[in-house]
Amino acid sequence: MEPNDNVVGSKSPTAVAINSASKAGEWIKSRLGTIKQLDTKLSPQDLVTDVDKGAELMIRKLILTHFPDHDILGEEGVPPGAAASEAALAKASTSEYLWIIDPVDGTTNFVHGFPFFCVSIALAYRGEVVVGVIYDPIRDELFVAEKGKGAYVHGNPTLVSEDAELSNSVLAVGFNPDREFALPMNMKGINALALETRSIRAGGSAALHLAYVAAGRLSGYYEVGLNAWDVAAGALLVKESGGTVTDTAGNPYHLGVRHLVATNGKIHNELLQSLAAAEATGI
Template identity: 65%
Template sequence: MSDEYNRPVIGGKSFTAVAINCASKAGEWIKTKIGNYTSLSLKYSPTDLVTEVDKGSEMMIRNLVLTHFPHHSFLGEEGVEPGPEASAKALNSFRDAEYLWVVDPIDGTTNFVHGFPFFSVSIALSYRGEVIVGVVYDPMRDELFVAEKGKGAYVHGKPMRTSTESTLSESLLATGFPADQKVALPLNMKGLQALAPQVRNIRSGGSAALHMAYVACGRLTGFWEIGLNSWDLAAGSLLVSESGGRVTDYKGDPYNLGVRNVIATNGAIHEQLVDELAKV
């Protein structure tokens, strides 16, 4: 972390500690609501769901963050209209923000709705556009993934490192099925079809943030998906990079908050994965 923004505390309040507290409290509350939500709505497509629990989780996190840091900006998924254009517009509205919290209150809402235990709370803090804190919390496994820029990444308090596979044929990858069924989903399916014969296997758990966390801790060799948003990727991007991996867009350019088509790997297979997806 450069000296310019190496300010981990303001008024004695640690950015990372607040992020951890928010993720933990929201995650524990979400866990009590499994099978107990009262409203279910569609957003961008029939696969893009939202419940009052998503909204409640975001409100809880927002209130906690702004209690500690009232002058910070806050971008949460549920405060943005559905669709890629609205997401880009919302992110652009914060382009001049000094500190911006980027939050997905439940990453994996479809899993939450069905009681499938693979969802997470994703909280990132960026300083002038660069992610400096990333926290992903899996309440079902009580796993907390934490990263600070320049200070490493941890799960269960222990340092994380990416996996050591060096070829696609050795790799376990993950991807998702985008909510945009007209453009992003068909493109991602082409990537899936091209890569499946070349790798050890492919998984799709339904939470991009957890997929990124799993790349960071070595459970997955890599992850790719088209059509994601800043709140899906921001925290996970720092987890991966601070664990020794790489996160880029499809062209291989470094990750930034505007990236929607992402490739995250252990680093060793990164160029191979970029090259193969470029052929699709």
């Protein structure tokens, strides 16, 4: 069975992903500035709110209404930390159809009212991502990708940038909440890249960074210490827009990759070489 053939009530997986992301995103936007409960997970910098939990519940219900036999891996259903994330993914990896959800990617931004966060929903078929949807409710931008069918924002095809050299590129980086391993490792990379690129940006949402690489707004994105739900939808967007996604050692992307490099493809090898020279791969 092909992934898009498993349809209930004439709803395709892509349509369900779009509907779920849109509805959750609008609800999240309506809750901006009204947080009732703020907790921490991995560290005092790793935040979670009642909105994250409510949005994930909403998305789960919408998906399971159409695909009750599918499995779901959502950020809020997994304990914090790399080991728990890897264990949850390993358990879910046997699923034929696995939805991978980040209800609010950029929770810290959301908490502080900084308007750079999104809903990220991906569907993997036998371990390979076949649908990716990212919705930014503040800008009302909906990024959609289907394996082999390209990627789009508002129905217009997305294409990666034409920058051919790292020195002419604007890259996104991340300040990871894991302050024991990931953040110090990222800082090594950031220190190197700040001198080798036109400029670097840290928006605080891995999924939106990837969507922006896909749309040609950034030429690349690097971060150590990510999770499957941060990356799955965005990685497909980048690939379907003509870009390249690997781990920091240059190995092909798969759902278990935690140390990520995503680029327009043209600067990929140069970026990998810079990270290796800075001993900033995390591998």
